[in-house]
Structure formats: C-alpha cells, structure tokens
Amino acid sequence: MSTEPRRLRVFDSTLRDGEQAPGNAMSPEQKLEVALAIESLGVDTIEAGFPSSSPSDFKATQLISQALTTAKVATLNRATIDDINAAAESGGVENHQIQIMVTGSDVHLEHKRGITRAEGLREVSDSFRYARSLGFTDISLGVEDASRGTDDLLRPLIDVAVQEGAGTIIVADTTGCMLPAEFGDLIGRIRSWIPPSVIISTHCHHDFGLSLANALAGVEAGADEVQATLAGIGERAGNTPLEELAAVLVYKHEQLNVSTTLRTEGLFEAFQLLCETIDLQAPRNKAIFGTNAFATQAGIHQAGMLRNPITYEYAEPARFGRRRTILIGRHSGRNVIRNLFDEIGAPVDDVLVEELYEEYIAGRVGGDCIDRDVVRAIIGRRLADKQLATTGGER
Template identity: 40%
Template structure:
C-alpha cells in the first residue's frame, strides 16, 4: 500500500515574498488553477489578514479551485483566524494555518513572551480555529532553533486542542540534514499518528531540498514548497526537485509517492517565471534551460546512442516536448491552432481567449518564418491573464536626433479613444516610458528592465519584463510584453504594469482620466 507525501505549495504566499515577486489577483488565480492542474494537495493562497488584496485573492481562489485544499496563513490571533475563515468560506476543502514562534531568540526578542505564555496563546488560537474549520495546521516558527523539549510540550498541547498537521519550519535555513532528520524522528516517535508531520525549509545554506528529503525519510508526510524554489531571501524548497527525487529514486523511498502530475511541472515553472519575472538560473535542477542540454562531445555521443547514458530524467516526464517546432503557418486555420494548444496542455482556454491568441498568432506568422511552441506558450500565458486593460498600445515610432537624444511618438487607446504624444529621452526605452507617462498622466519609476528571446532564431519574439514603482515606498509592479520588435514589447510591458497598478488600486476617477488630448 502506498504512503502519500502531501505537497503543500506556498508559491502564492511565501513565494510572493521574494523581492520583486508580487502578483496581482488575476495572476494569483491563474497560478492557483495551474497548481490544481499540477495536482498540489494544499495551496496556501495567502495571508488573509495582511491586506484586502490578499483577502480577496484567497476568497476568489477558494471559489474557483475545486480539487485542492485552500489554505490561509494567520498569526495566533483571533482576528487573523476569523479573517482567514471568512476568506475561505466558499472553498470545497479549507485549512487554517496558525503559527507562532517557538525558538528562545524569537520568544524573547520578537514576541516578548515566556514559554508558558506562548503555549497558552497557541492553544487558544488552535481551539478558536477548530471551532470554525476541521482542518487546522499549526507551525512552530523557527522550530529548528527551538528546544526539543519545548517543541514536544507545545506540539502535544496544540494537537490536544485540535491541530491535525504539525509543521516544523527551518525558518532561517540554518539546520543541517542530519539534524533535521533527528528532530523529525524524535517528534514522530513522540506524537505517533495523532497528527501529520510537515517540514518547511528555507534555502539560506542551499540545503532546503535535502533537509526536506531527510524530513521525509524520518517520518514527515507533508512538504511545504514552492514552484522554482521561490521564497524569502534565498528561497524555499523547490517543489519540482522534491517531487522528481521521489519519482526518480523511488526504489529508495519504497511506497512513498506524491499525487503530482509531473507532466505539468514545466508548464507550472514557465507560468510562475512569466508572471513573477523571476527566471530560474540556467543550471537550475529539473526546470533550468540547461537541465537537458549537452555540450560536451562525449556527452552528446552518449546521448545519441542512448539518452540514459547522461539523462536520469526523461524530459517528457516533466512536460518538455522535444519536437518544439509548430507545424502551423499564416495559412493555418483556427481549428488547427486549437488542436495545437490542446496538445500543449491548454485545456481550459475559453472562446474569447482562443480568438485573441489566434489573432496574435496570425500577426506573428506574417513577421516570423518559424513559430515555436514557446512562442505560443508566451502568447497564451499573456492572453489568459485577465487584467483590466485600461490602456492599450496602438503605435510606437522611435527616432534619434544629431545630439543623441531619442524621441518616441506613441498612440495609446483608452475607452475606445486613441491618444497620442511624444517625448525626448536619453535612449529609446527612456523616451517610450516618458511618452506613456505623458499620455496616461501617471508617472512611474523603472526599477528593473529585462529582455529575453522567447525562442531561437534572429526573428525570435522579444519578451520584456519591467518592474515599475508608481508610488514611492510601495512594492514595484511587474509588467510583461511580447513582440517581434523589442521597443514595442517594452511599451507593452510598461503599459501592462500600469494596467496592473490601476487594477490593484482605487484611484480617483479624475486622475485616471487625466489624458492629454
């Protein structure tokens, strides 16, 4: 009989805490749907009490995701727990995740509470949460720097109060694998089968995945992780790595397995990277662009003779299709295009999204000799992210004068009306952004700018990712744009960030309508 390891994905909560990885509500919903498709057991959709935006995101995810448990994090405080419950009300399966710090340094300097006071607060919080929902997870923050005796004491108390999952986080990524194994084994023996043991490991010393594996080997039956290892500081346990370790070395893990549909791993990685603008490093295990690349002549020779000489994972097992060229062109019809995107795993595209993607595909076919799967994936990822389009780009024209100044003339549409203006800048990018600021009446400060080719070839689509600060001291907003022309992609990315900003904030109507005519 198989013993399942629950996969608890916290990309939408801890992953979003990666610097610059903030997502709007529509993007969170899109990722949540993909996580459900991936087969994630529990989706931690956010921290309901932290902001109205997080509350709404959890609430809407709870309405649309049916097969995964939806979870909200909260402190051991009644108002946090009630907020989590209210956000989760419509979920098919709901979990409240309560945490409090248990290490001496956290209790003394952060909480300013004595150990017995921490236990009292934890028990009270779990009892209150249990009165609202059946599924309660309790986390001992900084568990791996906590006294093992105190961990046992608080664990017993919260389990008696109703906690069904006990999570032991390595909050600061401090512990070594053998130490993690010892803690989990001791707690497993102490609590028996009264609750599911869980691990949540940070990667400050590069040990998050191996610490999670040691946790599993010693009795943990839930792993908290994120897509691409996103997370605070150096990140979290990478979901794709833990899952593929268990699958690839199954002979060592006997009956342990997950419910993850591994063929959705690559699509999930690409989606999260596209939305957050944070790409895995090229040599990242499982999903890095070099993970299945072979440059050495000896390696290439071996791969040609038998792929298993140098590949321990079949690329198709994680959703990488080796035949990447799309056999469609500008004369291809809508039916052929639909069949292609279905074969790529885009099964939930509605008619409006399909029509929009097909229209963009036909435009690209007029300018590009070969259209690749990655081009189609990029188009669909943008087309299926439903951010209200307050502004849309109509025309970009760049020129330079003899003094080295660039001039960008842009036309932007709002509410069906086209507005135009131009601006001088120190370069083409600077002039484009200034033109958009002039037309929209909203000034942004560019914090990051990146360009990459979506696929191969001189005529590759350019994907531009920008991070823009529209209000000083507030998180930067991410915007995306794809186009054959890099400057058009730049303008689209900046406008995308602007639209996201407007969708996240209730601006005064007269400010939104400050348009130069």
C-alpha cells in the same frame, strides 16, 4: 512490518512564502491563474496567502478558495482572533486548512515577539479553541524557527496543539540552518511525541542550499507532507523546489517507500506561467527548470547521447514538459555535424563538415551556442545549393 508505500502529501506555498519574497508580488487575479495551474499538477493543498496581511491577500484567498476543485486551500495566520476571523471570512471553513503560526525558539520569543514561553503556550490553546468555535476542522500548528527550538520548548507547544485538535504539525527550518541529519533527527523526535494520525509537514528554507535534502531527510524520518514552491521561490534563498521534489519522487519513490498524486508533465508550463507573471528568469544550471537542464554542447557527451540519451540523461525531459536540446558550440566536435548528415539521409561531405566546423564550432566566441536543429537546416540548404550549382541551376 508493512511495505505498503506511505502516502506523501504535497503542500504548495508558491502563492504565500514564494509570493512574499521581494520581486514576486502578484495581483489576486494572477494568483488565481497560478493556483489553477498548480492544482492541475495534483498537489494536495495550495496556500493562498496571509489573509490578514493585506486586502490583496484577502481577495486572493476568496478567489482561490472558490475556484479550487481538487486541492484544499490553506492560509497562514498568527495566533490572534483577528487573523483567524480574516481566514474564515476570506476562505470559509470548509476545505480550508487554517495554519496557526506560533513561536518555536527562544530567539524569536525574546527578540521578535517579546513574550514568555507560558504566553506562547496560551496562544496555542486560545487560538485553536477559537478556530474550532468558528467551525474549522482542519487546523495546523506552524512552528516558526522550530529548527532552533529546544525540545523542552517545542514539545509543550506540540502537545497542547494536539490536545486542542491539531491535524498537522508544520516543522519549519525557518533560517535554513540545519543539516539533513539534524533535521531528520528533529522530525524523528516529534514523530515519537504525537499520534500516527497527526500529520508532520516539513517547511525548509534554502539558505545553505539544503532545503530539498532536509525535506527528504524529514520524509525518511516520518514526515507525511512536504511544503514546497515552484522553482523554490521564497524568502531569502527560497524554499524546497516543487519540481526537484517531484523529480526525486518520480525516480526514487521506491527507495523512499512513498507515493503521491503529483502529475509532472505540466510542471514546466506552470513554471513558464510563473515566470511571465513575476518576470522570473531561469538560471542556466537549475535542476529541471534550468535552461541547460536538458541541454548539452560537450562533444564527448553528445557522442553518447546521440547513440542513447540514457548515457548522460537520468531524468527524462518529457516527464517534466521539457525537450532535449543538443547545442553546437566550441566544445562540440566534428562528429555532431557528421551525425546531422545521417539524420537528413545525405552522404557525409567532408569538405562541408570542415567548413561548418570552422564556422559554427571553432569560430564561436565564448559560450555562444547554436541549436543543432538550426545547423541541420543549414546543412540541408548548403547541400541543395551545391546540387543546384552542379546541375546548372536545374532541379
């Protein structure tokens, strides 16, 4: 059996699933700017939007499809002639993955669509044939709510799509209802139904907080692609976070036996652009992008990190465009202040250490913290003032 790493493709849905969530709307020009930042990260495919849904998405698809140079553009479409025409008119048929969304559960067939299984099957064959007639060569089947679909519903949909030329099967855990073992089993079964040349893509939602875990379970079961979004933005609780996926692939690619073209150093810069664009605030505790992801104020942690960051830092901040911050607050100790004297090359002044401890550690209110670089500058000024006082104001 070959141990050669599998090529794992990364599909970015920030501008479609991410953008359609409440509060995340962007203009076509803003979507273009974010798309180019995402392309610079080395993703394989960028989903520009849902062209038939609005003039804005149509224009955004036009702008993005014309501007991308290394990534492929993708669009989401219903299995209708009008949607497929809009996709072709906005994004062309070259370097364009047209995703045709179909219904993967009886729940959606009955309560959302009001159609039968047989009608759902006809949608697949009719829409794929029509897309091919326009010149599309990269056609994917997006199976909405696949995680609540039964095998006797899913397999005929997938079989027909493969027969009609589907290059990718997108398996969506639309409601985020699955456990990793369940989703892995689903991917494994679908992998056994289709030729190895057909890509399986995961589209996982975060309703249970399991979007990344489910995507990784899918990869281990044979998925070839993960759909993700910057900061995990998307409907309801969001989608698989691109930056968290990237972090796992940086440090655990050997265990997963996969390789990607992702470049992680620009991730935080792209996230900052997204934040400015949609007025998104980073939470303190979010992996990779959180304000505290590479920050600490606990004295016991700082004691180790000041000797060697590896003691409490597995993911390296510079790999993701971040910097390490050691903050001083009421959970810090005196040692972090003493260390600052060493850093500026001054003998430790125990009186000044105690003054600073009372002022900046013991005396701080609640969770308020101050960057140790600021305290280091304060120490420098206090020592200079003492020197001036000792020498009568002469330097």
